[in-house]
Amino acid sequence: MSHDQVALPPVGNRGRVSLPERVRSPWWQLGRRVLLAAAILIGTVLLVWLDRAAYRDNNDPTARVDLVDAIYYTTVTLSTTGYGDIAPVAPHARMINAFVITPARIAFLVLLIGTTLEVLASQGREMVRVARWRKRMSDHVVVIGYGTKGRSAVETLLNNGLDREAIVVVDPSAAALQDAHADGFAVVTGDATRREVLSRAGVDTAAQVIITTDRDDSNVLATLTVRQLNPDAYIVAAVREQENVPLMKQSGASSVITSSDAVGRLLGLSSMSPALGSVMEDLLTYGDGLEVAERDLLVSEVGRQPQTLPDQVIAVVRDERVYRYFDPVVTQLARGDRLVVVRPARERPWAPRPGTHGEDAADED
Numbered sequence: 001m002s003h004d005q006v007a008l009p010p011v012g013n014r015g016r017v018s019l020p021e022r023v024r025s026p027w028w029q030l031g032r033r034v035l036l037a038a039a040i041l042i043g044t045v046l047l048v049w050l051d052r053a054a055y056r057d058n059n060d061p062t063a064r065v066d067l068v069d070a071i072y073y074t075t076v077t078l079s080t081t082g083y084g085d086i087a088p089v090a091p092h093a094r095m096i097n098a099f100v101i102t103p104a105r106i107a108f109l110v111l112l113i114g115t116t117l118e119v120l121a122s123q124g125r126e127m128v129r130v131a132r133w134r135k136r137m138s139d140h141v142v143v144i145g146y147g148t149k150g151r152s153a154v155e156t157l158l159n160n161g162l163d164r165e166a167i168v169v170v171d172p173s174a175a176a177l178q179d180a181h182a183d184g185f186a187v188v189t190g191d192a193t194r195r196e197v198l199s200r201a202g203v204d205t206a207a208q209v210i211i212t213t214d215r216d217d218s219n220v221l222a223t224l225t226v227r228q229l230n231p232d233a234y235i236v237a238a239v240r241e242q243e244n245v246p247l248m249k250q251s252g253a254s255s256v257i258t259s260s261d262a263v264g265r266l267l268g269l270s271s272m273s274p275a276l277g278s279v280m281e282d283l284l285t286y287g288d289g290l291e292v293a294e295r296d297l298l299v300s301e302v303g304r305q306p307q308t309l310p311d312q313v314i315a316v317v318r319d320e321r322v323y324r325y326f327d328p329v330v331t332q333l334a335r336g337d338r339l340v341v342v343r344p345a346r347e348r349p350w351a352p353r354p355g356t357h358g359e360d361a362a363d364e365d
Helices: 026-050 067-078 091-136 148-159 174-182 195-200 216-229 242-250 259-272 274-284
Strands: 016-018 055-057 086-088 141-144 167-171 186-189 208-211 234-239 255-258 290-296 312-318 321-324 338-344
Touching: 026 067, 026 091, 055 067, 067 086, 067 091, 086 091, 141 148, 141 216, 148 167, 167 174, 174 186, 195 216, 208 216, 216 234, 216 242, 234 242, 242 255, 255 259, 259 274, 274 290
Parallel strands: 141 167, 141 208, 167 186, 208 234, 234 255
Antiparallel strands: 016 186, 055 086, 290 338, 312 321, 312 338
16 A cells, blocks of 8 residues: 555644654653553552441541542542541551552652653653754755655665765655654655645755655656755656656756656566566665666776776766766766766675775866
């Protein structure tokens, strides 16, 4: 089931910034304490009622203490009100009050006061955490949609060294909220086509925005809104249909990925050539086998041809344009170039990874 099909959270929670909990929820603590307080109350009522013959109602000494009187005595005693109209008269009842009911009274008060302080302190801590988070949140990555594509994109970012605290998830569903919190991410619950929701996610100061909802129309609206809030952000958006790619780019997306076409091409390649399909999937899988990466050109590589480098160069980025390795424009590599390479996902003794051993990069400076 997609997240779009999951029931939405209450209206009052939409658009609220929610950080992952480090401890149990305050409401879990509150519920536990309420149950403990109720147990003390009920236990004391039973204790007084079962021993009701040892108690006297000073307003009517001839009357027997009944269940209503036991409840009344328990509530005024545990709350330290103590009117004195009902009191223990037998020695054993007074001893029970001294050594059983008095500790229960103390525990009851501690629970009530502690619960109030815990709720207030938890709310205060949450407000402070959100305020601190807002102050330091800059040049971060906003991921809109935490379904299969969103989680895969986040996993790739983490595997490539991005700090977990530099990622903010925006999704309207309660299931996504739970999943993202379980993964340790801050979440803004709400519709990503609304300006106030994106503002709470800090889109105006974000470096990158990844849009991965399951609806192309929602992706277009989210892209338009993000671009209005942040003209400089790098926006990567997914679309299901190839025909929507031009519309997405006109809306302000920096890069558009066609999910259905990409999967279809991979399926076709795997059908025609299982080996080719396996290699393509290897390139898209992080951590083992082959990987596609972008790296700086090294000083020792300036003036050389792309085909002569240790890495398998497939493209050269020059002046923000991408050239294939065989393009005559990049026959000789120049300072400021960046290389898109295919290389082992893990460094091997026979295949060292250039640029990871302190070599000087051939930047424009």
